[in-house]
Amino acid sequence: MTRLLPHPILTPVLAVIWLLLNNSFDTGQILLGLIFGWAIPVLTIHFWPEAVSIRKPIVLLRYLAVLLFDIIVANFTVARLILGNPDKLQPIFVKLPLDLTSDLAISLLANSITLTPGTLSAKLSDDQGHLLVHALNETDPDTLVATIKQRYENPLKEIFESC
Known part of the structure; x- marks a missing residue:
């Protein structure tokens, strides 16, 4: 599961940032934001020195x-x-x-x-x-x-x- 979604909190955060930068909440932009939000953590997983663990x-x-x-x-x-x-x-x-x-x-x-x-x-x-x-x-x-x-x-x- 962590290989498919290495940073589950980062994915929606990146998607929201994408939507805010584009100033659009169209279906295509939402889909593109989710794709970027998923792809960026997957492609950069080797650059993260430690697993992120949010305790609280x-x-x-x-x-x-x-x-x-x-x-x-x-x-x-x-x-x-x-x-x-x-x-x-x-x-x-x-x-x-x-x-x-x-x-x-x-x-x-x-x-x-x-x-x-x-x-x-x-x-x-x-x-x-x-x-x-x-x-x-x-x-x-x-x-x-x-x-x-x-x-x-x-x-x-x-x-x-x-x-």
Whole structure:
């Protein structure tokens, strides 16, 4: 079964992304989206270093809702900062110590940080012990670290790693 459908969650996600990119929900586009959603994971199965195991799907849905909310709020915040007085911005680099061990979870954390406007994951240490994060406007690095850990890292650990 895993050879025919290696990533059952990725297939519908790719199909929905296809439909959104085409801005069409015609039968042909739905069928094409499902074909792409099935073919891409099948053709790329050898590139996946580990099997994806979602331990808590409800936590994943909550995580996605929090991430989407943070992206929307951060867009308005960054727009206000840039359009307001950009000379008063206080950019900072922060070392975020990682509790995650899974490559997938670390990658998702780094991407989540980068997707949220105003923050950017800049570099993963060679030992994967910390992530260098750039913030556009931050006065308290400890608060930034605590927020990222609480809102992103802890749920990812619950979702993808055994606690």
